Amino acid sequence: MNTAFTWDFNGYDPEAERTVEALCTLGNGRFATRGAAPESPADEVHYPGTYAAGCYDRLFSEVAGERVGNEDMVNLPDWTRLRYRCLPDDGPAGNWLSADDPSLRRHEVSLDLRGGVLTRHLFFRDGHGRRLGVTHTRLVHMGDPYLAAQRTTFHGHGWSGAVEAESVIDGDVTNSGVERYRGLDGRHLTDHRAGAGADGVAWLSCRTRSSGTRIAVAVRTSSRPLVPVGSSCTGTGAVQRFRLPVSRGRSAAVVKCAALYTSLDRPSGDPLSLAVEHASHTPSFEVLLASHRAAWERLWSQGELKAPGEAGHILRLHLFHVLQTLSPHTAELDVGVPARGLHGEAYRGHVFWDELFVLPCLTLHFPEVARGLLMYRHRRLPAARDAARRAGLRGAMFPWQSGSSGAEETQTLHLNPRSGRWLPDHSHLQRHVGSAIAWNAWRYVQSTGDTGFAQGPGAELLLDIAGYWGAAATYDADRERYRIRGVVGPDEYHDAYPGAAAPGIDDNAYTNVTAAWVLARALALFGGLPEARRRELAERLGLDDGTLGRWEDISRRLYVPFHGGVISQFEGYGELAELDWDAYRSRYRDIRRLDRILESEGDTVNRYQASKQADALMLGYLFRPAELRSLFDRLGYRLDDETWRATVAHYLDRTSHGSTLSSLVHGWVLARQKGPDAWRYCEEALISDVADVQGGTTGEGIHLGAMAGTLDLVERGVAGLEAGPDGLRIDPTPLSEVPRCAFTFCYRGHRGIRVRLLPGRLGIRVPYSWQAAPLTVCLSGERVVTVNAGEEHWFRLPAR
């Protein structure tokens, strides 16, 4: 095992069990397993050393509407449970063993990232000196998206007899992994039917309560030596029993192979027959392990990012967890980017804007997955159009939080745990999510040259999102400018003006500038479409000359507020009070959730120049400085270097970093302006989940945007990589803290282009391919070279 790819959890604080459970999630982009919570009904199962697990899937939208408690993620039947006890020849049967049994002497958990394998070693020693070593090895198969497997090996020392093992499939699972949701009904499965056949295959079929999605899991349990002693069914599951002879120095093993199907799978068929058939014909665990590892090797090769030291180690963990949630198998599904991965139930599996931070990395390494995620949004254009229509507007108004149906699912109330008060939640006013989708679509096309997507679904996405901005912007005759009012920006601290009757703020700079960008890009794309397609879309979307003229006008005259030489986060921001940051920091130490602190004091963060996360500065994440300058130029504003630097400094001083995305974005912004502090923010982003910097949130699911974003930051950010129709543009920002790195990526017909960044030089290799076309590379906007397939070119980098 390559230790550089092993993540060892033995140094973790025992209090951080939920974090470890989340970080031990194994998945294949279609479904995943993670450790059960201590509160699980399977009370013998505790961290460290859980061998039961919940499976997660994000295919389901359980309840539509705006109630608190929409469920878009349900726990699937648990196939991993295994109970065991010792039956010594010379004494009575032992206890059913678990990780909190007093006889547990040693417990080690390690995750082999390279192979996608989770291993747990438990060692028990009872009062009679009888010892039992137990090794669990689990995989969720990366080659075969329907399959998972777990092998448990028993070694007896100092006694002989048998191990009695019970293999369980359990459909009596609930959504109960997030403490504050436990008041909600967590039961989402119904109509259970279970059985166990003579061939060693036990099965369970059920369906989700609201959406009626049928789910079936079939498990073939085999033991070596094979001594089945019976099986039984409960109302919601099945149990198979085995007795395994164990003697000094000889080991015995139980293998569970699980096949999981749902009625949403393609080809369509009966999930139960498919699962049983599949589970009945699985090869041996060893063969499964080998093909699973080989599939992971391929992913590591496609996703390659090498960086030295601890940072490199964490980046590998991040790529690993991105791939648990979004792998090449995902491209075949109708699923979006769940903000917390498949790793926990926080946000109920909802889709937010996190794909803005996830797609760039996927587009580089796994463009088919990126396309699949864009198609997920495209399939929900009708829902977004309906939302706009109901709001009296045109185009597509994408929801801030959504599940399967594509409708708005944002909660309308939220709890401040600090004050115990339920408060109105206006975060659905974050209309900027549409621009994030448009930006991703555009970048995907730039990078892949996927003309079919660009002229087809891509054009529909971009034009309908532009259509929404065209309708949402209102003309202010006094200012001779267009305005977008009553929204919330990425910074959720500001959802209203202090004392205002209605929620929302006006002219959020990020919203307005990105809306202008979307309108300009939509006009350019529309103008470049083949004539018949242009006419078709004009007819269907109602794009007459008046509308297009209005778009052009808005894209040049949207209002962007400034104050004191910096971009204002929104109109009136400059008039808000300054917060005494030092006082709050010293009083509360952790002020990431400054909003909750102030509310519990009877105050409101809306009164202050204080942001939860990057807002205006998000512009520096989306656009290179020169791009941003020209965007402002088009809007009739001058954004010189000094103004931008002052803006960065202003907001850096006034941000509490209440989102894991905050440090990521600040890292990007500083890297792009080659600021010396860049690495400090990058590091903070890197450790978001591994150190659970938000104190408990990782256990409810990893932060997928931050994880994928750090990969992208080191790749696109540090290399300053940008893909376009004319070739690749490279403008590196070497960080002394990352003296070297290497990664591969896809660009149009090319797969596996490799960049190596070393002190003072940068190499780019284009692999040989029968699709071979030479690659044009432009370094720092100056040197242009052509690299032929099969060749490598080295650039000398200017000293910083």
Added chain:
Amino acid sequence: MNTAFTWDFNGYDPEAERTVEALCTLGNGRFATRGAAPESPADEVHYPGTYAAGCYDRLFSEVAGERVGNEDMVNLPDWTRLRYRCLPDDGPAGNWLSADDPSLRRHEVSLDLRGGVLTRHLFFRDGHGRRLGVTHTRLVHMGDPYLAAQRTTFHGHGWSGAVEAESVIDGDVTNSGVERYRGLDGRHLTDHRAGAGADGVAWLSCRTRSSGTRIAVAVRTSSRPLVPVGSSCTGTGAVQRFRLPVSRGRSAAVVKCAALYTSLDRPSGDPLSLAVEHASHTPSFEVLLASHRAAWERLWSQGELKAPGEAGHILRLHLFHVLQTLSPHTAELDVGVPARGLHGEAYRGHVFWDELFVLPCLTLHFPEVARGLLMYRHRRLPAARDAARRAGLRGAMFPWQSGSSGAEETQTLHLNPRSGRWLPDHSHLQRHVGSAIAWNAWRYVQSTGDTGFAQGPGAELLLDIAGYWGAAATYDADRERYRIRGVVGPDEYHDAYPGAAAPGIDDNAYTNVTAAWVLARALALFGGLPEARRRELAERLGLDDGTLGRWEDISRRLYVPFHGGVISQFEGYGELAELDWDAYRSRYRDIRRLDRILESEGDTVNRYQASKQADALMLGYLFRPAELRSLFDRLGYRLDDETWRATVAHYLDRTSHGSTLSSLVHGWVLARQKGPDAWRYCEEALISDVADVQGGTTGEGIHLGAMAGTLDLVERGVAGLEAGPDGLRIDPTPLSEVPRCAFTFCYRGHRGIRVRLLPGRLGIRVPYSWQAAPLTVCLSGERVVTVNAGEEHWFRLPAR
């Protein structure tokens, strides 16, 4: 209306009503409507002039297994029915009117291909001189895949009063369109629920009996002027009633807008709520018509093929019907190529090898649709692997006939209507279907440069199909050659040796040569994969050096039989008896189904050198003469020009053309060898359906392979167009019967490259695009030019 795009059915023989019904099918690649059969339970509905219609969908696999009567296509609820009668002010109510009412005076049906609109004009005149003109205008929306609409306009002349109209949704539909299947149970829908709301929306929900797929249709019926008089529900449908004031010179109209959803749609949701919501918010018929027409304009532009005269007119009809079945909407579905389109129930919607003739044309014009169809096959790789495993072999054994599950669904018995005998059916031994899939995948990659597909699903398809051939070929030490025994070739006349106990023939030349090609291509692709991907597939598919060495060996030493200077269709073919063709032709006139004739005479076609359709000559469809020569070279055989010409002549003389694909393939083969008879066969292929040359089969569904194949023949065939990584190769075969033609196509990043073939010259235009890359074109293997985006190049063609 552009008359060049209008298909007028008024000249058709009234006996050909079923043919017209099929040719009047309207669809959008997701669902379709066609005329109901005269035997329909809605007995007022007759051709000519049907206004009720069945909807077809091929999403469903009803019964698995090998019984006669598997249903993969079910009739969907009929939303189109409308009954009406006159209520004159000055007399009693008239009859409920239909096209067989004695008062019918005129009836015209025409199909506007350009706009995808079917129009029927009926004119009634009763004994009192009261006249009623009725115009039905129907569309199945090409922009919105869930929607269809029908407007019926009434003009009263010579009387005043009202028209009473009943708008029906009818779920009491059966599969009964094919007479010889009527003994089978044709009821596939159950659990009907229906209702009608006050808002004018009536709905019906049901599910398929075996697969449990939920289906819902909601219809909003509106009338102008609006006078609803009530609604009612039956067990399986809903009826809404309207009374429309009609007076001299003033018209009234009823519009039905239908939304159709199933539980297989994405996003997943409740089909009924989705259908009702969608139907409730449709725009006016006029607006729908405009956006529908605009969508069709785009398709005509992408699918452009201009040719003069009657041929050009039929080619447009063919493209129209290909797009009814396989449109850009199809790319989002999990569906294959049904042999008879969505136009009828023959073959029960099953998928055969017809995509071999359909994908080339789609790849040129609609590459995303081609990709979707290849992915349909990829999703069924597990089923094909299972089939090979059960046969004791490796790799993927694709079925000859299949439905949703991907399992073999070929009938095991078939009826000879001439003798009345049920006979064993061995056509499932047509293993060559796998090579057709591999060939399509390869050509798709060559044409699109879709590296992601090539290295991903494409590699899995090709390698697993090669794996099957590697396992199926057996070594014959006497001949020092590999053999593939016990198969059936494309010519279904030969399914056994005369008098043999077991079915199948040995060494079918087409099967063996294409298997060798697949093995060689798979080895080349495998060798060119990125290393990690190669290792992954080697592990998963068991591709060790031994296996690969065996593939290489087989690909060079498969046996190809010859006799008398020509390729033998299979081993021993040369020893079969010669048929007295003239005698049979004069005795039976139509000998297309020679097999049935001989069987009814107590003889068997297996005894004769007689083919139903192209078999060995299929090689000349798949490969250019030079490619074919080098394939034979690799196999250690010399295929000189003389041998090939002799082979062509031999089989042309001995083929009864019992398949619509036969003349198509012969047209290709002769065009490629620039034979003077090419056009005769092309013409035969062109009229297959419009003249229903098989006497009644078109009414059971059009022949999709032949329709798409003729488009491809005029495009790729006449232009000699071939796409590869180095650019386009053009080697035209101008036919004097098609003195000029023009078409557009896609090639890699380019959309809308336009070829114009005129007497003595050929022009190629590359449209301007922001993806602009110059295009390399090689004419007749000699002149190579580079055409820049935005430019056109003209070649002078050599005189023939």
